[in-house]
Amino acid sequence: MSEFDVIVVGAGPAGSSAAIKLASEKMNVLLVDRADPPGSKNISGGVLWGNDLEKIVPNWNKMAPVERYITSKGVGFLTKDSSIDVNIKSRKFLQGVTGYSVLRVKFDQFLAKRAESAGAMLVSGVTVENLAFKDGKVIGVVQEGDTITADTVILAEGANPRVAIDSGARRPIADQDVAIGIKEVVKLPEATINERFGLTSKEGFAGEYALGFLEDGVEAGGFLYTNRESISLGVVINMGHLRADDKTYSFDIMDQFTDHPSIASLIENGKLSEYSAHLVVEGGYNSFPKQYGNGYMIVGDAAGLSFSNGLMIQGMNYAIASGILAAETAIEAKKSSDFSEKSLSRYKEKLMESFVAKDAYNFKGIEEVTWGKLAHKIMPSLMEDVLVNMFLTDGTPKKHLTELIRKAMKENNVKSSDLLMEGYKMIRRM
Amino acid sequence: MKVEEKLSLLNYKTDPEYAHITIKPPICAVCPDHFCTFACPAKCYTLLNGKLNFKYEDCVECGTCFVACAHGSVTWTNPKGAHGVKYKFG
Ligand SMILES: Cc1cc2nc3c(=O)[nH]c(=O)nc-3n(C[C@H](O)[C@H](O)[C@H](O)COP(=O)(O)OP(=O)(O)OC[C@H]3O[C@@H](n4cnc5c(N)ncnc54)[C@H](O)[C@@H]3O)c2cc1C
Ligand code: SF4
Numbered sequence: 001m002s003e004f005d006v007i008v009v010g011a012g013p014a015g016s017s018a019a020i021k022l023a024s025e026k027m028n029v030l031l032v033d034r035a036d037p038p039g040s041k042n043i044s045g046g047v048l049w050g051n052d053l054e055k056i057v058p059n060w061n062k063m064a065p066v067e068r069y070i071t072s073k074g075v076g077f078l079t080k081d082s083s084i085d086v087n088i089k090s091r092k093f094l095q096g097v098t099g100y101s102v103l104r105v106k107f108d109q110f111l112a113k114r115a116e117s118a119g120a121m122l123v124s125g126v127t128v129e130n131l132a133f134k135d136g137k138v139i140g141v142v143q144e145g146d147t148i149t150a151d152t153v154i155l156a157e158g159a160n161p162r163v164a165i166d167s168g169a170r171r172p173i174a175d176q177d178v179a180i181g182i183k184e185v186v187k188l189p190e191a192t193i194n195e196r197f198g199l200t201s202k203e204g205f206a207g208e209y210a211l212g213f214l215e216d217g218v219e220a221g222g223f224l225y226t227n228r229e230s231i232s233l234g235v236v237i238n239m240g241h242l243r244a245d246d247k248t249y250s251f252d253i254m255d256q257f258t259d260h261p262s263i264a265s266l267i268e269n270g271k272l273s274e275y276s277a278h279l280v281v282e283g284g285y286n287s288f289p290k291q292y293g294n295g296y297m298i299v300g301d302a303a304g305l306s307f308s309n310g311l312m313i314q315g316m317n318y319a320i321a322s323g324i325l326a327a328e329t330a331i332e333a334k335k336s337s338d339f340s341e342k343s344l345s346r347y348k349e350k351l352m353e354s355f356v357a358k359d360a361y362n363f364k365g366i367e368e369v370t371w372g373k374l375a376h377k378i379m380p381s382l383m384e385d386v387l388v389n390m391f392l393t394d395g396t397p398k399k400h401l402t403e404l405i406r407k408a409m410k411e412n413n414v415k416s417s418d419l420l421m422e423g424y425k426m427i428r429r430m
Numbered sequence: 431m432k433v434e435e436k437l438s439l440l441n442y443k444t445d446p447e448y449a450h451i452t453i454k455p456p457i458c459a460v461c462p463d464h465f466c467t468f469a470c471p472a473k474c475y476t477l478l479n480g481k482l483n484f485k486y487e488d489c490v491e492c493g494t495c496f497v498a499c500a501h502g503s504v505t506w507t508n509p510k511g512a513h514g515v516k517y518k519f520g
């Protein structure tokens with residue numbers, strides 16, 4: 001007899017969602033997190049997109065500590081001197097479901113507590129060291145030399161899953177699987193935020209930016225999200241590009257972003273309250289690692305289930321969805337008393353049928369484009385030249401748009417064939 | 431603001447007994463790229479007179495250096511329970 005039906009390693013959105021689902025179906029669950037309180041090591045941009053939590057925590061958005069509901073969305077191309085922004089504010093955002101900005105320390109604690117009140121045993125401030133194996137099957141976890149047993153272990157360790165990697169449950173991380181995320185939280189009065197972004201107190205703005213001003217081919221994206229009384233902003237830097245360059249420091253990119261005139265004006269007179277960093281998973285469909293085996297399943301970031309293209313990051317919603325699917329699988333496995341790899345392969349099937357894998361599949365390859373030259377270099381500088389020339393009053397008659405585009409392409413060394421090729425790739429992938 | 435000043439805003443429960451990340455100095459001594467010094471957002475890896483200096487105390491546990499070092503010098507483990515960085519907002 002195992003001590004627990006399920007041990008969940010990690011109380012981020014993936015692990016806590018799994019534990020809430022399991023405990024509410026009367027499964028005997030242990031939820032362990034190395035942070036005390038759980039959530040105090042976790043960061044994200046962070047907008048929680050979608051409404052997956054509704055399945056396990058009805059009316060969660062009325063109870064959870066959320067910051068603002070996103071009613072205004074922006075995409076910006078930043079060049080050295082200019083920014084070209086497209087902002088959308090739509091009534092449709094109020095009718096459908098967009099997302100809520102959240103601050104993870106509070107939010108993750110709320111979820112972990114929900115798991116506890118549903119009946120899970122929550123242990124914080126304890127680091128799981130390894131998986132325990134018997135006859136090639138996972139039978140529990142090891143902590144300070146002691147084995148705690150369970151029929152199924154759900155690994156929800158996040159983007160740097162030491163237990164999953166060190167025990168051989170999944171392959172190690174490569175450059176193309178991750179990006180470096182750096183974030184700052186800047187305090188500002190609620191009224192100032194409302195005024196600057198044209199919002200009411202409950203409404204929020206979410207902006208993503210292509211950083212076209214970086215030199216030497218480093219490609220990075222920026223984000224800026226409004227909280228009630230602060231702004232979360234940061235950068236996501238492609239690991240491979242930073243490696244290929246041999247003089248750019250990750251932390252300098254963060255400063256260049258916050259110093260950019262159009263970002264600096266949004267955080268002016270704000271007080272820096274926190275600096276943080278975390279790997280961002282951006283692998284996508286083509287690089288999913290193994291996600292289950294004899295006696296275990298891997299969920300959330302640890303399973304490569306996050307999507308980022310350098311412009312937009314989604315991970316919390318996939319973490320929650322995958323946690324729920326793994327929990328369902330563990331419940332079914334208990335009914336048939338079969339915790340083998342074959343039985344737990346239902347988890348993979350469920351994932352493939354869900355929006356998680358479908359999103360990843362639809363976007364497979366898009367990272368090549370959005371991280372590519374078009375979004376980060378060509379478009380920003382082209383648009384800058386064209387638009388600046390169009391609106392600059394220099395006393396001469398305005399040229400025709402196509403002529404301006406041609407001139408800008410020449411000055412930016414862009415061949416029409418490149419633009420066509422990149423444009424075609426982008427459209428095809430989208 | 432310098433990274434050092436930004437880090438001073440953070441709370442850490444430093445474990446004086448256990449360095450959760452270690453490097454192998456002989457590998458770093460012949461490293462051709464020192465990519466860790468460019469990648470680490472908390473400036474834990476610095477070059478002092480050409481020699482790599484690493485301090486785990488400022489680490490925010492982002493996981494970057496584990497991937498960044500392509501030469502097998504970095505051993506990355508989780509800090510002991512409840513130790514390390516402790517964010518207020520996240
Ligand atoms: C800069 C940045 C911006 C982002 N922006 C967004 C965004 O706007 N929207 C979005 O949806 N996603 C965003 N993401 C991605 C999102 O944060 C992740 O996809 C999400 O947190 C994954 O959830 P998880 O539960 O899988 O892992 P995590 O949230 O990382 O949780 C893992 C948990 O496991 C614990 N743990 C790890 N190892 C052990 C162990 N051995 N023993 C005990 N406990 C352990 C950790 O303490 C942690 O609590 C962003 C990420 C970053 C870095
Ligand atoms: S840690 Fe790795 S990248 Fe850094 S100096 Fe040592 S060998 Fe080079």
Ligand code: SF4
Binds near residue numbers: 469470490491496
């Ligand atoms: S985990 Fe991150 S913060 Fe810590 S030393 Fe490595 S790169 Fe630096």
